[in-house]
Amino acid sequence: MDDQTRMMTGLTGLGGLAQADVGDPDSVRKQQSLGQPQQDIGDILQQIMAITDESLDEAQARCWPEESPAHWGGSDDPTEGGRAGGGMAGGGLPLNFQHRKHALNCHRMKPALFSVLCEIKEKTVLSIRGVQEEDPPDPQIMRLDNMLLAEGVSGPEKGGGSAAAAAAAAAAGGSPTDSSIEHSDYRAKLAQIRQIYHSELEKYEQACSEFTNHVMNLLREQSRTRPISPKEIERMVAIIHRKFSSIQMQLKQSTCEAVMILRSRFLDARRKRRNFNKQATEVLNEYFYSHLSNPYPSEEAKEELAKKCGITVSQVSNWFGNKRIRYKKNIGKFQEEANLYAVKTAVDAANVSAQASQANSPATPNSGGYPAPCYTPDGRL
DNA sequence: TGCGATGATTTTGA
DNA sequence: TCAAAATCATCGCA
Numbered sequence: 026m027d028d029q030t031r032m033m034t035g036l037t038g039l040g041g042l043a044q045a046d047v048g049d050p051d052s053v054r055k056q057q058s059l060g061q062p063q064q065d066i067g068d069i070l071q072q073i074m075a076i077t078d079e080s081l082d083e084a085q086a087r088c089w090p091e092e093s094p095a096h097w098g099g100s101d102d103p104t105e106g107g108r109a110g111g112g113m114a115g116g117g118l119p120l121n122f123q124h125r126k127h128a129l130n131c132h133r134m135k136p137a138l139f140s141v142l143c144e145i146k147e148k149t150v151l152s153i154r155g156v157q158e159e160d161p162p163d164p165q166i167m168r169l170d171n172m173l174l175a176e177g178v179s180g181p182e183k184g185g186g187s188a189a190a191a192a193a194a195a196a197a198g199g200s201p202t203d204s205s206i207e208h209s210d211y212r213a214k215l216a217q218i219r220q221i222y223h224s225e226l227e228k229y230e231q232a233c234s235e236f237t238n239h240v241m242n243l244l245r246e247q248s249r250t251r252p253i254s255p256k257e258i259e260r261m262v263a264i265i266h267r268k269f270s271s272i273q274m275q276l277k278q279s280t281c282e283a284v285m286i287l288r289s290r291f292l293d294a295r296r297k298r299r300n301f302n303k304q305a306t307e308v309l310n311e312y313f314y315s316h317l318s319n320p321y322p323s324e325e326a327k328e329e330l331a332k333k334c335g336i337t338v339s340q341v342s343n344w345f346g347n348k349r350i351r352y353k354k355n356i357g358k359f360q361e362e363a364n365l366y367a368v369k370t371a372v373d374a375a376n377v378s379a380q381a382s383q384a385n386s387p388a389t390p391n392s393g394g395y396p397a398p399c400y401t402p403d404g405r406l
Numbered sequence: 407t408g409c410g411a412t413g414a415t416t417t418t419g420a
Numbered sequence: 421t422c423a424a425a426a427t428c429a430t431c432g433c434a
Contacts, residue, residue, distance in 0.1 A: 298412075298413045298414065298429080298430060298431075299413085299431080300411085300412065300413075300431065300432080301412090301413080321423090340413080340414090342423095343414060344412090346423070346424075347412070347413070349423085349424080350424065350425065350426090351411095351412090354425095408433105408434095409432105409433095409434095410432095410433090411431080411432085411433100412429100412430085412431075412432100413428105413429090413430085413431095414427100414429080414430100415426100415427080415428070415429095416425100416426080416427075416428090417424100417425080417426070417427090418424080418425075418426090419422105419423095419424085419425100420421105420423090420424100
C-alpha cells in the first residue's frame with residue numbers, strides 16, 4: 026500500500042469513527058448528506074489542528090487518561106514517565122473534546138496516520154537539516170589526541186614521557202642521582218596529569234552517557250504524542266555528542282598545556298650545567314692536544330672518552346666542538362696548556378716505549394691541521 | 407658582584 | 421648530516 030492510499034484509508038476510517046463516537050450532529054448530517062471522503066478528511070484534519078494548539082504537557086496529560094489503553098504501539102507499563110499525568114483526565118476541558126481525542130488516540134488507523142506524519146517530517150525537515158551533519162573528524166582534536174598519545178597521557182601507560190625525561194636527564198650530564206631525581210620528578214608529575222585527565226574524561230563520558238539516555242528516553246516517550254522518528258532521535262544524540270566533544274576538547278587542550286609547561290620546565294633544567302670534573306677535563310684535553318692535527322675523535326673514540334670521563338657521547342662532541350673553535354680563536358691563550366699536555370703525552374709515551382722497548386712510538390701525531398704548540402724536548406716552553 | 411670560563415643550544419653553511 | 425660559528429646560561433673565583 027502506498028502512502029497516499031494508506032493515508033486516505035486511514036483518514037476515511039478515522040472520520041467514520043469520529044462521527045459515530047463524538048455524536049456531533051453537524052458531522053452526522055454532513056456524512057449523511059454528502060457521504061464524501063474529502064469531507065471526512067477535512068473534519069479529521071480540523072480535529073488534528075485543534076490538538077496541535079495545545080501545549081505538549083496538556084496533550085500528554087490528556088492523551089493518557091486513566092482508562093486509556095496503549096494504542097500507540099508503546100509499552101503498557103503504567104509506571105512510565107510520560108503518563109504521569111494520566112489521572113488528570115479532562116483537566117477542565119469540554120467532555121466531548123476529550124472524547125474526540127480519546128477516539129483519535131484509540132482508533133486502529135492512528136498508527137498508520139502517525140507513521141505517515143513521521144515520513145513527511147523526515148522527508149522535509151530532516152532532509153534539509155541533515156545535509157551538513159556528517160562532520161569529518163576535527164583536525165584540532167586529532168592533533169591534541171596525537172600529542173597526548175605521544176606524551177603518554179592518553180592511551181596505554183608506557184615509557185612515553187618518561188623516556189623523554191630519561192633522555193633529557195642523560196643530556197643534563199649531572200650525577201646519576203640528580204638525573205634519577207629529575208627523572209622520577211618528571212614521571213610523577215606526568216602521572217598526576219594523566220590521572221587527572223582520565224578521571225575528568227571518565228566524568229565527561231559518564232555525564233554524556235547519562236544525558237544522552239535521558240534525552241533518548243524523553244524523545245521516545247514524546248514520540249508517542251508527536252511524530253519523532255528514530256532518525257531524529259539519532260540526530261539529537263549526535264548533537265549531544267558534539268556538544269560534549271567540545272567540552273572534551275577543552276579538557277584535552279588544558280591537559281596539553283599542562284604537559285607543555287611541565288616539559289618546558291624540565292627542558293629548562295637541562296641548561297643547568299655543571300663543569301666536568303678535573304679528571305674528565307684532563308682526559309679530554311689529553312686527547313685533544315695529542316690529536317691536534319686532527320682533533321675529530323671517531324665515534325668509537327668518543328664512546329671511550331665518554332666512558333672514561335663519565336659523561337655522554339654528545340657531551341664529548343660538544344666539548345670537542347667548543348674546544349676546536351676556542352682553540353682556533355685564541356691559539357696564544359691555549360699555547361701554555363697545549364705545551365703542558367704535549368709534554369705529558371711525550372713523557373707517557375716515553376714511559377710506554379721504555380717498558381715495551383719500542384723506541385719509535387710517535388708521541389704527538391701532529392702534522393698539519395691545527396697549529397701545534399712550541400716546546401723544548403725537556404718540557405720547557 | 408662582575409667577569410672570564412665553560413657546557414649547551416641554535417643557526418648557518420657546505 | 422656534520423662541523424663551524426654564534427649565542428645563551430650558568431659556574432666559580434677574585
